[in-house]
Amino acid sequence: MKGVRSILDQNAFRFDTQKSTPTNLSRMLEKRLKTVGPTSVLFYQEPLHIVRGEGVWLYDDSGNRYLDVYNNVPSVGHCHPKIVEAVCRQMAELNIHTRYLHGAIHEYIERLLDTMPSKLNRMVMTCTGSESNDMALRLARHWTKNHGVIVTEAAYHGNTSAVTEISPSSLKTSEPADHVFVIPVSEMPQAPDEAKTWFLDKVREGIQTLNDRRYGCAALIVDTIFSSDGVIADPAGFLKPSVDFLQSKGSLFIADEVQPGFGRTGDHMWGFARHDIAPDIVTMGKPMGNGFPAAGIVANDRLFASFNDEVGYFNTFGGSTAAVAAGSAVLDVIEEENLIANSKEVGLYLKNRLTDLAHKYEEVGAVRGAGLFVGLDFIDPSSSGTPDPAKTSKVINALRQNGVLIGAAGKYGNTLKIRPPLCFDNSHADFFLNQMERAITETR
Amino acid sequence: MKGVRSILDQNAFRFDTQKSTPTNLSRMLEKRLKTVGPTSVLFYQEPLHIVRGEGVWLYDDSGNRYLDVYNNVPSVGHCHPKIVEAVCRQMAELNIHTRYLHGAIHEYIERLLDTMPSKLNRMVMTCTGSESNDMALRLARHWTKNHGVIVTEAAYHGNTSAVTEISPSSLKTSEPADHVFVIPVSEMPQAPDEAKTWFLDKVREGIQTLNDRRYGCAALIVDTIFSSDGVIADPAGFLKPSVDFLQSKGSLFIADEVQPGFGRTGDHMWGFARHDIAPDIVTMGKPMGNGFPAAGIVANDRLFASFNDEVGYFNTFGGSTAAVAAGSAVLDVIEEENLIANSKEVGLYLKNRLTDLAHKYEEVGAVRGAGLFVGLDFIDPSSSGTPDPAKTSKVINALRQNGVLIGAAGKYGNTLKIRPPLCFDNSHADFFLNQMERAITETR
Numbered sequence: 001m002k003g004v005r006s007i008l009d010q011n012a013f014r015f016d017t018q019k020s021t022p023t024n025l026s027r028m029l030e031k032r033l034k035t036v037g038p039t040s041v042l043f044y045q046e047p048l049h050i051v052r053g054e055g056v057w058l059y060d061d062s063g064n065r066y067l068d069v070y071n072n073v074p075s076v077g078h079c080h081p082k083i084v085e086a087v088c089r090q091m092a093e094l095n096i097h098t099r100y101l102h103g104a105i106h107e108y109i110e111r112l113l114d115t116m117p118s119k120l121n122r123m124v125m126t127c128t129g130s131e132s133n134d135m136a137l138r139l140a141r142h143w144t145k146n147h148g149v150i151v152t153e154a155a156y157h158g159n160t161s162a163v164t165e166i167s168p169s170s171l172k173t174s175e176p177a178d179h180v181f182v183i184p185v186s187e188m189p190q191a192p193d194e195a196k197t198w199f200l201d202k203v204r205e206g207i208q209t210l211n212d213r214r215y216g217c218a219a220l221i222v223d224t225i226f227s228s229d230g231v232i233a234d235p236a237g238f239l240k241p242s243v244d245f246l247q248s249k250g251s252l253f254i255a256d257e258v259q260p261g262f263g264r265t266g267d268h269m270w271g272f273a274r275h276d277i278a279p280d281i282v283t284m285g286k287p288m289g290n291g292f293p294a295a296g297i298v299a300n301d302r303l304f305a306s307f308n309d310e311v312g313y314f315n316t317f318g319g320s321t322a323a324v325a326a327g328s329a330v331l332d333v334i335e336e337e338n339l340i341a342n343s344k345e346v347g348l349y350l351k352n353r354l355t356d357l358a359h360k361y362e363e364v365g366a367v368r369g370a371g372l373f374v375g376l377d378f379i380d381p382s383s384s385g386t387p388d389p390a391k392t393s394k395v396i397n398a399l400r401q402n403g404v405l406i407g408a409a410g411k412y413g414n415t416l417k418i419r420p421p422l423c424f425d426n427s428h429a430d431f432f433l434n435q436m437e438r439a440i441t442e443t444r
Numbered sequence: 445m446k447g448v449r450s451i452l453d454q455n456a457f458r459f460d461t462q463k464s465t466p467t468n469l470s471r472m473l474e475k476r477l478k479t480v481g482p483t484s485v486l487f488y489q490e491p492l493h494i495v496r497g498e499g500v501w502l503y504d505d506s507g508n509r510y511l512d513v514y515n516n517v518p519s520v521g522h523c524h525p526k527i528v529e530a531v532c533r534q535m536a537e538l539n540i541h542t543r544y545l546h547g548a549i550h551e552y553i554e555r556l557l558d559t560m561p562s563k564l565n566r567m568v569m570t571c572t573g574s575e576s577n578d579m580a581l582r583l584a585r586h587w588t589k590n591h592g593v594i595v596t597e598a599a600y601h602g603n604t605s606a607v608t609e610i611s612p613s614s615l616k617t618s619e620p621a622d623h624v625f626v627i628p629v630s631e632m633p634q635a636p637d638e639a640k641t642w643f644l645d646k647v648r649e650g651i652q653t654l655n656d657r658r659y660g661c662a663a664l665i666v667d668t669i670f671s672s673d674g675v676i677a678d679p680a681g682f683l684k685p686s687v688d689f690l691q692s693k694g695s696l697f698i699a700d701e702v703q704p705g706f707g708r709t710g711d712h713m714w715g716f717a718r719h720d721i722a723p724d725i726v727t728m729g730k731p732m733g734n735g736f737p738a739a740g741i742v743a744n745d746r747l748f749a750s751f752n753d754e755v756g757y758f759n760t761f762g763g764s765t766a767a768v769a770a771g772s773a774v775l776d777v778i779e780e781e782n783l784i785a786n787s788k789e790v791g792l793y794l795k796n797r798l799t800d801l802a803h804k805y806e807e808v809g810a811v812r813g814a815g816l817f818v819g820l821d822f823i824d825p826s827s828s829g830t831p832d833p834a835k836t837s838k839v840i841n842a843l844r845q846n847g848v849l850i851g852a853a854g855k856y857g858n859t860l861k862i863r864p865p866l867c868f869d870n871s872h873a874d875f876f877l878n879q880m881e882r883a884i885t886e887t888r
Binding site: 037038174 | 469472473475476478479480481482483484485486487491492493494495496497502515517518522523525527528531532535536537538539540541542543544545546547549550553554557565566567568569571572573574575578579581582603604605606608613614615616617618729730735736737745748749751752753754755756757758759760761763764766767
């Protein structure tokens with residue numbers, strides 16, 4: 001029996017309920033079934049046909065507007081003109097791989113490396129976060145000669161064979177493999193000292209267990225905002241003793257920045273910075289090109305060299321001139337529009353107002369977050385705080401009817417995952433909060 | 445000791461030779477070393493700084509023009525205005541994932557499925573060919589409950605952990621893993637009946653060996669033009685008895701169309717069609733978006749459903765509205781510009797003229813190919829046809845100096861890999877052939 005709810009299924013449209021959907025969508029749903037098939041997740045009890053995007057807004061085929069509180073790929077805003085222009089200019093001039101020299105990739109990587117601890121001094125560009133995490137595992141395994149990995153219980157690190165093994169939230173019917181040690185992070189105490197000690201004990205146990213099973217520990221990998229685990233931002237710094245211990249044992253720490261990276265957590269470019277740690281490997285993806293596929297992996301040059309001695313690696317689309325143009329424009333916009341500070345300020349306002357909701361509505365449990373990545377739990381008030389995924393699902397669908405797009409996360413699927421584009425402002429937050437109150441009461 | 449030459453290293457710039465490079469490149473090379481690092485392959489003894497592309501031509505920073513006989517990603521031509529326009533229009537309007545409905549992806553997939561055998565009735569879009577082949581392996585393993593795979597000796601199927609295991613050409617120091625059975629396709633006889641029987645015997649042996657090793661055989665995977673094995677196009681149909689036998693034993697045939705697909709082989713949209721076979725899984729990538737990252741995997745709906753019962757799969761960038769716009773525009777251009785027929789005609793002209801060269805120059809061995817994918821071997825005439833990778837490398841670098849970009853492939857790295865954009869015409873072929881003659885004699 002699986003303990004973790006697949007994050008992909010929590011808000012999935014079920015094709016077997018299709019008869020109850022409106023007629024104007026029926027034909028599209030039928031075509032979808034006959035082309036993509038039912039294996040590709042479609043959101044909402046009543047799926048949306050989105051036709052346009054701008055900033056924090058998406059528009060459906062009837063002209064209805066939706067505040068986007070879900071999508072973290074178009075991180076500087078849907079269809080940001082500076083990104084579109086940069087990609088178009090580059091695609092019209094030259095779009096090619098990295099086996100010829102082009103200066104822009106060097107400048108781009110230099111800008112990114114400047115935001116990292118100095119030991120992280122080289123970067124390989126890939127096409128997706130999955131490819132980056134897949135390569136991170138291989139770097140760690142080559143370097144340590146170990147195979148085991150420590151992950152958190154509802155983690156998601158991508159979709160390849162290797163990273164699905166370390167993504168418990170993707171496994172529908174099976175438990176994680178024998179070489180994967182899982183930390184039940186939903187049980188972590190909240191007090192800073194207790195949290196540090198608890199996580200350290202788990203890492204210590206993980207290394208011991210993986211040694212006992214003869215895999216050894218290659219790495220601890222965490223999404224540094226714990227997105228799929230339901231957003232665990234605090235206490236800041238709780239990872240530090242664990243990472244120090246892990247590294248002292250010769251294992252590597254992989255910071256999966258695919259979701260927290262590029263300013264989302266509001267304090268810094270990267271989520272790991274909140275924990276005052278220096279990862280051995282940093283991976284990034286989703287928001288890197290604001291929707292143009294781009295991703296990367298950063299590590300010390302000796303790790304890459306060791307890997308390269310044994311295996312040839314080339315990524316066709318990784319670091320293409322168009323990907324670099326998109327990535328550079330994203331960095332420009334983050335700076336020009338002051339998006340990291342905005343994420344911090346608006347995120348704090350949002351978190352405080354959501355905490356007010358938690359005091360006002362007994363269905364609302366804990367509120368956690370950093371910057372514009374906030375998690376809010378729904379609980380069953382009649383049973384002293386039991387997670388309530390059914391309520392969460394109802395609220396998500398009510399918000400969709402009320403013009404707000406949002407999703408769920410967490411071991412029990414009862415955490416609203418609030419992560420709008422970083423150009424979100426207080427007026428957007430107010431609109432969202434009003435619709436939240438409406439959805440909470442409407443779904444009682 | 446490794447028998448196969450890593451395809452990535454054959455034409456790699458060596459950073460330890462940096463001092464001999466011209467001064468205007470030195471600073472770029474130094475920056476490259478300090479950002480990307482030496483692990484990312486850079487082409488040529490004297491690397492190129494390419495700044496512009498148009499059709500079949502690339503231009504360096506001094507305004508020199510190079511005929512592109514290497515790049516198969518910008519398959520309908522570098523910076524094709526229709527592709528650029530389609531991507532720009534879509535990126536400015538909406539660029540989002542597949543969890544909302546959008547009609548264009550259904551129409552796009554319908555167009556692609558219409559080119560396939562009817563049992564191949566569903567498609568999942570991914571971002572890269574590597575992701576597609578990685579998923580193909582998982583589909584095959586879930587479906588057959590077997591783990592073993594049969595591949596060819598110098599195959600390349602991508603860069604993830606799982607597909608690197610089935611890519612002998614990526615392994616620099618080790619032999620393929622125990623669950624991988626390798627077919628030494630360079631030894632295959634050329635007569636049609638003999639080739640068919642030889643390949644069938646190898647597949648039979650592969651299944652038996654994988655059964656004996658208790659892995660069972662999940663799949664035979666081949667690039668249907670055998671790109672990395674040095675381009676093996678003929679005899680057309682030689683795969684058929686093997687695939688029939690394999691499928692009768694319950695194993696799956698995966699056609700890796702990442703390189704031969706989208707009309708390159710000149711007869712059909714897909715390379716497998718030359719062999720009169722119906723694959724169980726077809727994967728595609730590189731030219732699919734003409735440089736916009738896009739890829740896909742096609743199979744029967746029951747395979748996807750079986751996989752989906754066990755594992756959640758989602759691909760953030762796969763099937764995004766922009767990727768579909770690029771892909772649809774590529775199909776339009778292939779039709780409008782009659783590129784499959786062009787590939788056949790110009791490819792035949794090119795192959796015949798290259799065969800003339802083989803008669804004229806004793807260093808030139810066999811010429812093989814279909815459409816605009818031709819392989820030409822360099823051999824040592826003094827030792828009755830021994831492969832000559834050193835000559836190949838010299839010719840590649842001479843051609844670069846003479847305005848032609850090209851690469852190598854094959855078990856011994858002695859096969860010129862000729863695969864220009866599909867808008868290549870006879871005048872381009874003539875230019876290439878003239879420069880070939882010059883390079884062959886200059887490097888004596």
